[in-house]
Amino acid sequence: MFDIFIFWITLSLNYVLLATGLTLTVSVMRVVNLAHGNFYMAGAYAFLVFSERAGLPYGLALLLSVLLVGALGMLVEAKLYRRLGGRIEPSIICMSGMLLVLEGLAVLLFGPDIRGLPAMLKGTTTIGGTVVSMERLSVAALALVVIAGLFCFLKYSRLGRSIRATAQDREAASLMGVNVNLISSLSMGIGTAMAVIAGIQITAVYHLSPYVGISALCTSILIITMGGMGSIVGAFIAAFIIGLSDSFGASFIGRYHHLLSFGTVMIILLFKPTGLLGTTVEAKGKG
Amino acid sequence: MHIARINSAGKVLLAIVLLGLLAFALGFLPNRWQQICIMWAIWSTVGMSWLVILRVGEFSVGQAGFLCIGGYSAAVLMLKFNCPFWLALIVSAATCAFVALVVGVIILRLKGLYFLVISLVFAEIVRLTIAASDYLGASEGLFGIPIPNNLWFIKFSTKQGWLYLFIFILALAGFTFRRMEKSRIGRIYSYIGASPDLAQSFGIYYMKYRVQAFVISAFFTGLVGAAMGVYLGAVGPEGYTFYYSLIAQIVAILGGVGSIVLGPLLGSALYTVFDEYLVYVPGARSLIMGGLLLTVIFFLPEGLVSVRRKFLNKFPRGFPRKFI
Amino acid sequence: MDVKEGHVFLEIRNMKVGYGAVEVLKGISLQVEKGKVVCLLGANGAGKSTALRALSGLVPLTSGEVLFDGQRIDGLQPHHIVRKGVIHVPEERRLFPEMGVQENLEMGAYLVKGHGKVKESLEEVLTIFPRLKQKLKQQAGTLSGGEQQMAAIGRALMSRPRLLVMDEPTLGLSPLLCETVMESIVQIKQRGTSLLLSEQNSELALDVSDEGYIMRLGEIVLHGTSQQLATDDGVRKAYLGM
Numbered sequence: 001m002f003d004i005f006i007f008w009i010t011l012s013l014n015y016v017l018l019a020t021g022l023t024l025t026v027s028v029m030r031v032v033n034l035a036h037g038n039f040y041m042a043g044a045y046a047f048l049v050f051s052e053r054a055g056l057p058y059g060l061a062l063l064l065s066v067l068l069v070g071a072l073g074m075l076v077e078a079k080l081y082r083r084l085g086g087r088i089e090p091s092i093i094c095m096s097g098m099l100l101v102l103e104g105l106a107v108l109l110f111g112p113d114i115r116g117l118p119a120m121l122k123g124t125t126t127i128g129g130t131v132v133s134m135e136r137l138s139v140a141a142l143a144l145v146v147i148a149g150l151f152c153f154l155k156y157s158r159l160g161r162s163i164r165a166t167a168q169d170r171e172a173a174s175l176m177g178v179n180v181n182l183i184s185s186l187s188m189g190i191g192t193a194m195a196v197i198a199g200i201q202i203t204a205v206y207h208l209s210p211y212v213g214i215s216a217l218c219t220s221i222l223i224i225t226m227g228g229m230g231s232i233v234g235a236f237i238a239a240f241i242i243g244l245s246d247s248f249g250a251s252f253i254g255r256y257h258h259l260l261s262f263g264t265v266m267i268i269l270l271f272k273p274t275g276l277l278g279t280t281v282e283a284k285g286k287g
Numbered sequence: 288m289h290i291a292r293i294n295s296a297g298k299v300l301l302a303i304v305l306l307g308l309l310a311f312a313l314g315f316l317p318n319r320w321q322q323i324c325i326m327w328a329i330w331s332t333v334g335m336s337w338l339v340i341l342r343v344g345e346f347s348v349g350q351a352g353f354l355c356i357g358g359y360s361a362a363v364l365m366l367k368f369n370c371p372f373w374l375a376l377i378v379s380a381a382t383c384a385f386v387a388l389v390v391g392v393i394i395l396r397l398k399g400l401y402f403l404v405i406s407l408v409f410a411e412i413v414r415l416t417i418a419a420s421d422y423l424g425a426s427e428g429l430f431g432i433p434i435p436n437n438l439w440f441i442k443f444s445t446k447q448g449w450l451y452l453f454i455f456i457l458a459l460a461g462f463t464f465r466r467m468e469k470s471r472i473g474r475i476y477s478y479i480g481a482s483p484d485l486a487q488s489f490g491i492y493y494m495k496y497r498v499q500a501f502v503i504s505a506f507f508t509g510l511v512g513a514a515m516g517v518y519l520g521a522v523g524p525e526g527y528t529f530y531y532s533l534i535a536q537i538v539a540i541l542g543g544v545g546s547i548v549l550g551p552l553l554g555s556a557l558y559t560v561f562d563e564y565l566v567y568v569p570g571a572r573s574l575i576m577g578g579l580l581l582t583v584i585f586f587l588p589e590g591l592v593s594v595r596r597k598f599l600n601k602f603p604r605g606f607p608r609k610f611i
Numbered sequence: 612m613d614v615k616e617g618h619v620f621l622e623i624r625n626m627k628v629g630y631g632a633v634e635v636l637k638g639i640s641l642q643v644e645k646g647k648v649v650c651l652l653g654a655n656g657a658g659k660s661t662a663l664r665a666l667s668g669l670v671p672l673t674s675g676e677v678l679f680d681g682q683r684i685d686g687l688q689p690h691h692i693v694r695k696g697v698i699h700v701p702e703e704r705r706l707f708p709e710m711g712v713q714e715n716l717e718m719g720a721y722l723v724k725g726h727g728k729v730k731e732s733l734e735e736v737l738t739i740f741p742r743l744k745q746k747l748k749q750q751a752g753t754l755s756g757g758e759q760q761m762a763a764i765g766r767a768l769m770s771r772p773r774l775l776v777m778d779e780p781t782l783g784l785s786p787l788l789c790e791t792v793m794e795s796i797v798q799i800k801q802r803g804t805s806l807l808l809s810e811q812n813s814e815l816a817l818d819v820s821d822e823g824y825i826m827r828l829g830e831i832v833l834h835g836t837s838q839q840l841a842t843d844d845g846v847r848k849a850y851l852g853m
Contacts, residue, residue, distance in 0.1 A: 032404050034348070083585065088399060089346055090584050093540055096348075096533055097580030104574025112569050158721070165707050165718050171669060172705040177693035177722040177770070210570070214529045218411045221404040229400065255419030262412040266393055269405070273396050 002130045004251050010136045010205070012243030013143035014198045018216060019223035019235040020150065021194030027167035027230035028187040029081065031088055034095040036195055037217030038102040041210060043069040043196025044117060044203040045106055051118055058120055062200060066193045073192025074185045081188070082181065099213070106210035117204040139201045146197055147236075150190070154232070163187055167230060195220075219246075226265045228278020237276060299462070310454040314447040319563075321446040325518070326559040328453035332460045332511045334538035334551030336504040339464060341544060342473075343493075343500045344480035345398070349406030351531035352413040353383045353505045357512025358522040359417060362429040365517065372435030372443070376513050383509025384502045391501040395494065398483070410532055418524035428523025435517060449518050456514060460507045461548045467503075468547050476500060508535075530573070534558065537576055541583055543590025553591040620645040620805050621666075621697075621774055626675035626685075628658075628665045635661045637829040638675065643774065643807050648800050650816040650837070651809040653826035659809035660702055662826070663778050666807075667699040668692045679774065694722060696773030700780065704763040708752030712743060712762050715751050719769030729769070736765040739798050757788035764795060775799060777808040781815060793819050817841040 022036045033039075043065050050061035076098060084090040119135040120142065126132070154160035165173040166183045174180045195216075203212060223242050227234025242261050249257035268276065313324050333350055340347045360379035364370035370378070394405045417423050424430075435443045442448040467473050475496055478486040483493045516522045542554025561579070565572040583590065621643040628636040636658050643649045651659045664670045666677055668689040677685040684692050693699075706715050716736060720729045737744050740761040746754060751762060760780060767775060780796075781789040789812065796819050800806060810816035817823055817837040825833040825840070833846060840846050 026400070030400075032400050034407075080581070080585075088403075090588065092346060092348075092403065093536065093580055093584045096536060097577040097584065100530075100533065100573040100577025100580065102577075104570045104572065104577060107570025108574065109570075161710075161714070161718060162721060164710065168707040168709055169705050171689075172701060172707065173718075174669070174689035175667065175693060175699045175701060175705075176718050176766075177690045179688070179690045181688075211528070214411065218408050221408050225401060225404060225408075256416060258412050258415040258419070262408060265405075265408075269397065269401075270393055273401065 003132075004247055006132055006136055006140075008240075008243055008247035010140040010143075011202070011247055012240040013140050013147065014201045015219060015223060015239035015243050016147055016236050017143050017194045018198035018202075019220045019227070019239050020147070020232055021191040021198070022220045023224045023227070023230055023232060023235045024163075024167075024187050024194070025191035026224065028163065028170075028184055029077070029091075030086060031081075031091040031095070032221070032229075033188070033191070034092060034217065035076075035098040035102060035213075036191070036220060037213035037215070038099045038106075039069055039073055039192045039213075040195040040199035040216045041106060041203075041208070041213040042072070042102050042199075043192075044199040044208050044212075045110055046196070047200045048110075048115065048117060048208070058118070062197070065200065066196045069196045070189045070193035074189035077185045077188035078181075082184065103210050103213060110210065112210060114207045114209045117200065117208055119204050135204070139205065142197070143201060146194070150194070151232075159186070222261055222265050225275055226268055228275030231275070231277040234275060234277030303458075306454075306458055310451060310458075313454070314450055318446055321450050323559050323563050325446065325450050325453050326562065327555050328450070328457040329511055329515055330534055330538045330558060331551045331555040332453075332457050333508055333535045334542070334555055335460050335464050335547060336507040336511075337535035338539050338544060338547050338551065339467075339500050339504040341539070342468070342476040342480050342547070343497045344483065345395070345402045345406075345497070345501075347406045347501075347504075348403055348529075348532045348536065349408075349410035350504075350508055350535040351527045351529060352406075352410030353387065353508040354512035354515070354531055355410070355413050355417065355522075355524075355527035356383050356386055357509030358516030358527070359423060359429070360509070361513035361516050362432050362522045363423070365432055365435075366429055372517060373438065375517070376510060379513035380506050380510035383512070384506040387502045387505030388498065391498045391505075395497045395501060407529065407532065410527075411529065414524050414527050424523070426524060428521060428525070430521035430523075432517050432520050432522075434520075449514075452514060453511070453518075456507075456511055460511075461552075463503075463507075464547050472496070472499075533576070537580060539590075541579065541590055545589060550590055557591065618645045619643075620647075620680060621807065622676075622678040623662070623666065624676040624678070626662065626665060626677065627673040628661055628670055629673050634673075635829055636665070639826070639829075639831045641824050641831065641834070643805055644822075646800075646803060646805055647822060648796065648806040648808070648820040649822045649824070650813075650820040651807065651824050651826060652813045652816060652840075653809075653811075655811065657826040658829040659826055660778055661829075663699065663776050663807070663809055666692075667697065667776060669699075693770070696771075697776060698767045698770055698772035698774070699776040700763050700767045700778060702778040702782065704759045706751035706754075706759055706762055706766070708750070710751055711748050712751055712754070713747040715762055715766050716743075716769050719766035721770070723770055732769045732771060736768050739768070739795050740765050757784055757791065760784060760788070760792055761795070764792070764799075768799065772804055774805045774807065777806065779809055779811065781810065781812050789815055814841075 018040065022033065025033050046065035046068050047061050050056050050064050051058060056064070080094055081091060084094060121134040121138040123134045124131050125134055125137065154164060162173065162178045163183055163186070165176065166178060166180050170180055199216065219242060223238045224235055226241065227238035241264065245257050245261040245264065249260050253260065313321070316324065333354065337347060337350055357379045360382045361375045364375040364378060365372065390409060394402060394409065397405060418426050437443065441451050475491055478489065478491060479493045479496055486493050538551050538554035538558050540554065541557050542550030542552065544550060561575060562572065565575055619642050623639060623641050625638045625640055626636055627634065627638050639662060651662065653659050661670060665672050668687055672685050675685065676683055679695055679697055684695060684697070707718060710718065716733060717729060720732055723729055723732065742758065743761055743765060746758060751759065754762060764780065780792050784792065793815050796806060808816065817840055820837045823835060823837050823840045824831050833840070
């Protein structure tokens with residue numbers, strides 16, 4: 001029981017990372033990045049290359065894959081997405097194309113087989129008389145640090161504030177002297193980087209294959225629709241609810257737990273179509 | 288043009304005869320090309336159904352869900368209830384329409400991004416739930432679906448018979464959608480697609496039409512999904528991934544979303560030919576399709592349909608455009 | 612900054628703007644002299660907003676030039692124009708709704724380097740709008756219309772603009788609040804800032820401005836000193852509806 005509890009916390013914290021990354025890009029770019037899950041997958045493969053093939057230490061490999069795939073995300077925003085002028089349909093198609101390209105590349109380069117990823121720390125420790133794996137603890141700790149870091153960055157730094165301003169009113173932000181195009185690229189980069197960290201952590205607990213991107217995408221979509229698109233606090237709460245279904249739900253009701261998550265989101269949307277803490281994305285985008 | 292003078296009933300009749308002849312002729316192609324034609328007909332129908340939802344302004348990424356429900360319904364009916372093939376087809380399509388009605392009433396309250404992402408999640412949940420059910424064969428899926436009995440002159444033991452069936456479904460869908468688009472409903476859809484709020488101010492209860500479009504789309508997707516499941520003889524959760532939803536989008540966009548029939552026909556032709564040669568190289572298919580989508584969206588945003596126009600514009604004025 | 616009073620500070624030459632086939636501005640020209648308040652009058656839909664938005668780089672020009680302090684600024688991105696000191700208070704305020712008032716004001720000083728300078732600006736803004744003092748922690752989205760307008764003007768002042776562009780600052784405000792906003796314009800002028808404002812309420816605008824341009828259907832139809840425009844009966848009847 002305590003084991004599942006720890007699993008819930010670990011998983012949910014990483015879901016927070018994954019979903020905050022997506023919600024950040026949604027709120028600034030106003031389009032759901034359908035390739036988000038595949039950036040997560042790409043990050044995990046990059047990590048695999050850095051740590052196993054190049055034999056780099058864990059921290060360095062993590063940092064390099066975050067930087068590499070984060071930069072890729074920025075590039076996609078600046079070179080592809082921006083040219084579409086913020087229209088939803090072409091942007092979605094562009095992101096679908098990106099999703100397929102990343103998936104295809106992963107299959108071509110690494111093959112379609114399932115692999116495991118190395119854990120950050122090995123062994124076990126005891127908390128209050130219960131044995132807990134160090135792997136899960138370290139994963140939870142890293143996620144917590146990154147979330148706290150992002151939160152402080154958005155709340156207190158000048159750049160973070162301009163990201164929030166751009167999300168709330170893009171045009172007004174540009175009238176304050178904010179280079180909104182740069183902010184868009186940056187948000188996409190940060191969002192992707194978050195997905196990469198979550199990807200490396202979560203695939204280490206489960207497994208890695210070129211097709212894990214879609215389920216990561218679905219999880220993050222469920223979370224951000226439940227929490228309200230663009231709301232980071234909403235994403236935080238929703239991540240723990242979806243995490244509940246994927247940990248306790250998976251243990252007690254078995255393989256049908258996906259239906260539980262979906263059902264919960266459906267019920268919430270029935271009563272509040274904008275999610276728990278969301279205002280509408282569309283309305284803010286106008287003007 | 289003489290054809291223009293024939294009345295519309297005559298036009299339809301002529302089209303049916305021509306199409307029938309064409310389909311009949313296709314039945315004598317070599318096997319591999321018959322296979323390609325079958326896939327072409329399947330994805331054309333799916334692409335057209337996808338466009339119906341786009342007409343009311345929503346971008347669905349969940350068509351795989353209905354293909355999946357259709358395929359599984361047909362498989363269950365035929366395997367577990369010994370249901371005749373034609374009845375299984377109709378019941379499966381109706382099941383999809385019913386699911387679309389129930390789900391649609393909730394998710395069509397959402398618009399834009401919200402609808403888009405929820406449709407995606409819907410399809411994935413359908414797949415995962417089916418994969419969790421032991422009755423439905425869990426992750427193995429259901430296989431050994433019997434070959435249907437002959438229907439009149441159509442033999443389902445040959446590719447030819449299947450080709451005729453899929454062309455028939457395609458024609459049925461094509462004519463239905465074409466008629467819808469030309470009729471009052473088509474206009475209402477386009478109003479709603481342009482702005483639901485504006486449509487409502489004209490007294491159009493848009494929710495009804497949005498659900499209607501969703502249900503019709505699901506019906507045809509389910510029909511083709513059911514036939515496809517029986518044709519392949521097996522259904523499995525690994526088949527109905529997100530990629531299937533993307534194909535609907537790909538064929539419609541490659542062809543051009545402006546035209547509900549011609550666009551998917553063209554796009555699907557390009558897609559199936561590509562697919563036939565790429566399917567054996569793992570990864571290459573996704574890579575090429577992704578690249579193709581990006582190319583179209585940046586260089587040919589109106590799809591293949593617009594190539595004709597671009598080409599025509601190069602001709603001097605006064606060239607009889609109608610002939611091409 | 613060593614421009615003398617009376618020197619042409621902002622000059623718009625034959626500015627044309629169109630959305631697709633529709634031409635919204637059919638070539639307008641206007642000038643703002645250093646230290647002056649210039650108002651742009653006209654009915655709803657005359658193109659005032661579009662002119663100001665084009666000036667700030669929010670809408671691309673089809674043709675024409677915009678010169679600020681002798682340099683061309685047309686074709687620049689909005690944030691580059693802001694860097695030159697042209698600050699735009701947009702129509703309908705457009706505060707950042709989920710930020711507090713203080714944070715909104717600090718956002719206005721986005722380009723200002725140095726903590727001390729920002730604090731100084733904040734003090735100054737609060738002396739012009741003392742009412743904002745109690746509201747500093749309140750979320751901007753929950754302010755009343757008048758307070759939002761004060762916050763929006765204050766936010767623009769935070770970066771110490773050389774030219775302040777205001778789009779319909781009295782839109783939707785009660786007569787009393789309109790007066791308050793106009794008083795603040797006088798105060799801003801006294802600090803040496805040049806102003807260009809668009810208004811539908813011509814009586815109020817002509818009261819505080821030095822010069823006025825009257826727009827109709829995307830063109831400038833009249834130009835004169837505010838006194839001339841306000842006292843000419845023909846003008847008043849034909850264009851200003853007074």
